[in-house]
Every structure is written in structure tokens, then in C-alpha cells.
Amino acid sequence: MTTITTEPASHGDDHGHDHPKFLAHHFETPQQQFDSGKLGIWLFLTTEILLFSGLFCAYSVYRANHPEIFAYAHLYLNKWYGALNTIVLIFSSFTMAWGVRASQLGQKKLCVGLLGITFACGIVFMCVKAVEYHDKWREQILPPGPHSDWYNPPKGPEEPKENALEAKISADETARNKVAGEAALAGSSTPAASSAPAAPIIFTGPTTRLASDGVLVEQSAVPKAQIGPTGIDSTWNREHAPNSAALGGSSAEHVGPEPYNTHIFFSIYFLMTGLHGLHVLAGMSLIAWVMYRTHRGDFSPAYFSPVDFVGLYWHIVDLIWIFLFPLLYLIGNSQ
């Protein structure tokens, strides 16, 4: 008969064997635990890359099909802010990697300091991002937004309204839209428009442009017309097309008239940098958590894997930005 072991099935606190506090019960050795965690975090990073891949794919498709949109619209981004962000993130990756090394060597104070610097770099990044986004908000260079209504598809045969009240409501709505459209064309609010319920916000696109002396000037001569999907009066722009020098570029060649659907570039810009920003915030929370644990003394040369893995995550976040920066900010004009 085989020997029947009499160990209780449950583990409990009465350990039959001695193992380090950080070793989870289902692992045999610390090395196995570390290796498993490493594989796990790399798999997770792969999923992050694939998450962004959809956005990179959308970027590729739209840039391939509409190069003029990208050539024109990217000039409204400030590449110096972008470059600053790039340097900040690369530096933060350096401090993060050094922090992991410090953790591995058991240098608690150094590790906490370096993680703190990394966290601070994250703050700087988000502040620069906030400044950029604020600039866009100020200029109303945004995706069309939840209330945009400037596309009115041709109405098919209408369903007969159920009752007189519904018929009146839909007739009112049509009249309101007509009034709002006329008011927008006139460029000023008319009594009729102001007495009607709030008209839908109409996307107007960039309201300013860079003059040759580097000052932003209002394009007040441009009626806030709702012509074309971007809301810019393309006729006026065709006659007064800015050149790239006026917009901060290096050559004096004409950029060309503003293309239709310029907002697509900014949609992609906000989606990519927005999702990236969310990941930076997530990374910062992880760094804060690991900083706290280091300070508490959880880690040692035998066990520092959380620091290592958070470091890997931060590097991926940095890597994604390194791809974003040239794709969005450094588009050349040789399209």
C-alpha cells in the first residue's frame, strides 16, 4: 500500500514548510513566481499595443486616403510642446529604469526618490497636455461633439405622426433649424434666433490663423458660415490660403486651401493622445502604489518584481508616445 500522507488539505497558518513571505502558495519557488509574473506583464503589454493598433490603423487609413488633411491640420499643433513631452517621457523612462535597478540592489531611499522623479515627470507631461488641449478648446478645434447637428441628411418619406402634437413638434423643429441656419449665415444673433430655444452648437473650425508676425489673428472676415462639413468658408480660404511660414513652418510655400473634413485629423489626435493620456495616468497611479510599497519596505533584492513590472508598463507608455509624436506632430509638407 502506498504511504498515505496525513497533511491537512488546507494550508492555513501552520506551514508545513518554510517559505518567504512574498511567495504565493500556489508557486513552488520564488523563481517560478517571478518568471510567471514577467510573462504575464509582457502579455499584458502586448494587449496594450494591440489596443493602440486600431488607432494607428485608423491613422494610416485616413492619412493614406486624405494626405491633404494631415498636411494642413497638423500645423495647428505645436511641435515644441510635443518635443518637450517626448523629452520628459524619455527622461522619466530613464529614471524609472534606474529606480528598478535601485530596487533590485535594495537601495530603498534611492528607489523612492527615482520613482518620485518619474511620477513628477508624469505630472509635467499631463500639464503640457492640458495646455495643448486648452489651446484647442480656446480655438474650438474639436471633434464635432455631441450636439453637432450640421449634417442634415435628406429626409425620406416621413412617418405619419401619431397625433397633432407630434406633428407640431416636428414642424417647430424644422422651422427652428431654418432660423438657426439663417442666423449663423448673418453672423450675428437675430431676435428670431434668440427667442427660439437654443440652437445646436455649430462646429466652425479654427477661428484664428497665425499671421506672418507670429500673432494669432481672428479670422473675423470669415463668416461663421455652415458651408461644407468643417464649417469653414472654403471660398474665402481658397483666395486667402495661408502659407506654411505664416503657420510656423519653415518654407513659404502655400499650404493650400483648407480641405474638407479637417476635423478628422483632430478627432484622431484627441483619440490617440487622449487614450495615451489615460494610460499615463494609470501608470502614475501604479508608480505611486509601488513607491508606497517600497517605502513600507516590501521589497528586497530577493523580491522586487512589482517595481520591475510597473517599470515595464511605464516603458510601453513611453514607447507609444514616441510613435505618436512624429506621426502627429512631425508630418512633413512634401505630400
Add this chain to the structure above:
Amino acid sequence: MTTITPDFAHSPREPALVRDNYLNHSRGFLSWALTLDHKRIGIMYLCAVLTAFFVGGMFAELVRTQLLMPNGALFHSADPNSSAVYKTYNQIFTLHGAIMIFLVLIPGIPGALGNFVLPIMLGAKDVAFPRLNLFSFYLYVTGALFAVLSIIFGAVDTGWTFYAPYSTNTETAVSWMVFGVFILGFSSILTGMNFIVTIHKLRPPGMTWFRMPLFLWAVYATSIIQVLATPVLGITLLLLMMERLLHVGIFNSAYGGDPVLFQHFFWFYSHPAVYIMILPAMGIMSEVIGTFSRKHVFGYRFVALSSIAIAVIGFLVWGHHMFPNGQSTMLGTIFSFLTMTVAIPSAIKVWNWLATMYRGSIELATPMCYAISFMFLFTIGGLTGVFLGTLSVDVHLHDTYFVVAHFHYVMFGGTLIGFLAGIYYWWPKITGKMYNETLGKLGCLLIFIGFNTTFLPQFVMGSQGMPRRYATYQAMYQPYHVMSTIGAYIQLVGFIIAAITLLQSLLKGKTAPANPWGSATLEWSCTSPPPHDNFKTTPTVGDPYDHSNLVWDDKIEGYVRDNTLAEPYTTTTHIPKQPAGH
């Protein structure tokens, strides 16, 4: 006595409750809600998935009932222009599809059976990341909640595929359901990550890759797909929500977007998703067929590597869902060709299972009945997939009932039947109870008959032009629809009997021995139900399909390992030596 009993602490015939096992290891709601035990998490998944299956099934019965009459048996209107009929019907089939796919088929086998069986098959104590495992489960529950909330907030009528531009323009509940699916995607990703790391790092000494049970190969391939494909669904759904909320102009042509881009993004995930659904079921088939033929699985390496091949090639064929949707002919031809190649590994598996059965000692237990049903039904589904993968034929069959019948044969006749086979196969291990075989087989028979009655006519009417997703139809199709609906009701009876079989076993079933079926994989060498820690000591690993030293023991009505018998073979099937000269 030469038999050697497995490693029990007490007599093997003692009622399970007396013996300490994972079910009675700790008590109370929180001990389940906050458990880190993969077995308990597996049970919770099983209950959740079966509940979702019930709800999705009820929607299916509604769909079939509606289609009894050409003008609609449930929702009809005297006014032919009324859209209320179609709106309601669209919501019902959308919910049927979304619930079945995202709440049953994709998480089902990995979550319920994979979670329970995988670590024990590996001789491990748990998965690599138990807390992540529990988090995956709660993500599932949260995602399911959002999907259900969408019903309350206006319901979704876009079809489970959420095609733009309708999905970007229609009423608001789309965002709720899409968000629910987004969360479910993360559940899937984390489960996949967990399983990959467990299989890589927690294998016992001696279990090389090619000594793993084939179920683990299948789950490994599934996990690869989950990890690589699901994030793309995540970003697609995120973009869809942004399109609806902020009109970013990516999918909606009104704002400069491209609706076909949505289809590319969507199917880039959703085609690999169907392999997420079928691969674990195929893994179960390898286990069940090998055990109940009492033979080594034929062509082990081919079966193992074909799982990986399906996973890889499955990423390259998404365009076959979009043949008539405007992509270039050259692209369509390439996708068509690649679709043909992905059929090859699946066919390899079916042939290998057949060869396993050949000259085996077949025992027609309930799991084996389901397995044989699988082989028949999946073959039909797979072959009809070849019709649809042929570019020119698909132009005629696209969006007809032929497609509906095809995917029900592979997803239901394949995955779900495989899931049932697995539930009935591992039931004694999970619960420690045996069920009534006659009742179990009756359930299988009724489900099989009902299923074919439902879906075979759909091939015919699809090829005759009956479009899918239609609430009303021309009178010429009515005989097929009526037959289809009758089949749906037969299936309902079959499922009720299948459920009764299992529930009855919980109340009145015989105590199960450790190894009732005579399988050689590791999970059968611990008690039924397993103890909390699975194994007290790491078990020794042999060939997972060598049954030669398992003998039936009448006293415990189960199989025990008799090590005095011949050495287990480690590689090939045991073929009796021919006399010299032959």
C-alpha cells in the same frame, strides 16, 4: 491485492461531504464571493454562463415563434409600413446573438471548465494569477449587467455586429451594450493571460509540451487568440462609443468616416473570436473521444499543432465576412483562398478523432454521445463554411439563412455540444456525483434531433433566397420555418431533460469515484470532488492517453491504476507486435 488505490486520506467510498474537499473547505457567502480557488471560480462561471444561456435561449424561442407565420406570429401589424414589428424583432435577435456569443460561447468553456480543470490537469495548485482570475469573473458579471441594462434603456436593434452607420445613428442603448461588451473583452483578455502563463510556467516536472493533454493545447491556442484579438475589439467598441458620443468622424460617413472600416476592425476580432469559441470544444473532444474509445488519441502531434495552426491562420481570414461589401476582388480572392486553408487543420482534427475511435473499445456514455454528435454536426457546419468561403458562391448566400444555419452548426453543434460533453464528462469530478445515464442520453438525443430539425431546413431556404434577420417573409418559405420552429421546441424539451439529469444527480446521485471513466489525465487521480489544494504532493506525470494500466474496480465502481501492469508507453499507440515474417 495488487491494485493500488489513489492517494486518499480516507476510504474512497465515503460520502464526499465527510472528506475535506473544495466545496466544504470553507463556508459562507464571502468564502465564495472572495474566493481565490480556481475551482470555485469555475463553478461561479458555470452558473453564470448557464443562466445567460437560458436567457439567450428564451430569446431564440421568441425568434422562432415569431417566424411561424409569414406575417409574424408574435409581432405583427395590419399596417405594412409600421416599423414597430421590425424594431422589436430586431431587438430580440440582437439580444439572442449578443448574449449567446459574448456571455455564453466566448467565456463558457474557458471560464467554466478551463478554470476548473486546467490547473488540476497540470498537477498545479491553482492558476498563475488567482486574484486576476477572480477579477476576470467580476468583469464578466459587470459586463453582463451593462448588457442587460441596455435592454432597460431602450434595447439594441443593430444585430450583434453593430454595423455602422446604423449603430452610430440609432437610439442610445447601443452605447450601454457596447460598453458591456467592452468590459467583457477585458474579462476574456485576463483569462487568456492567466492560462498562457499557467501552461508555460506551472507544468510539473516531466510534462513537456508534447506530454500535455490535448485539452490544454486547445486552451493554450484559445488563450493566444484571446490575448491578441480581443484588444482590437476593445478599441473598435471604444471608437464606436466615441463616434456616437462625440461624432469623431471615423465610422460615420456623415462626419467623414468610413463604415466599411468599422467592418474591418470588427471582423478582425470577431473572426478569431469564433476560433476562441470552437477550439476549447475541440480540446474537450480529444479528451472525451480518447477516454471512451480507451485508445491513445490518434496523431497527437497533428492534433496539438493544428490547434496552433487554427489560431494563427484564423487571424488572416476576416474578410470573408465582407465579400459583397465593397472590398476589391483581389482582396476577396486572397481572403477566400486563406479561408480554404483554415479548414485544413479543423479537418485534420476530425479525421484524427475518427481514427481514434477506429478499433477502439467504445463506451457510449453520455459524454461520448455528445462527442459523436459533435463530430457529425461540426462536420456539416465546417463543410458548409467552405461553401460560404467560396467567393462566387458567397455572393449568392451572403446574409441568407444559409449563413445562419452554418454558424449555428459550428457554434451550437460544435461549441455548445462540446460544452455539454465537457460538463457531463467532468461532472463527477466537479460535484462528486454520478448522474442517470439513461436520462442523460435521452437529453442528448432530443437535443440532436431538435437541432437538426431546426437548422437543416435553414440551409435549404437560405440557398433559395430567404434573407436573415427578417421578421416577416414570403409565404413560399413557410414550410421550412415551421419545421425549424418545431425543432426549436424539441430542443427546448431536450435541454430541460439535460438540466433535470444534472440537477437530479446533485440531489440523489451516486457518489462518484475518483476515476469513473478510466481516463489517464491527471485530474482523475485526485478525489471527486478535489481537495482544496488539488494535490497534496506533485503527482508523477506519464502519458496522458495511456489507459493500459487502469483497471475497473467493482467495489468503488471506478477505475484505479494498477502499476503492476505493463509500463506505460510514452509516444505511440500500443500496437500488438506482428509475428516475424509479416
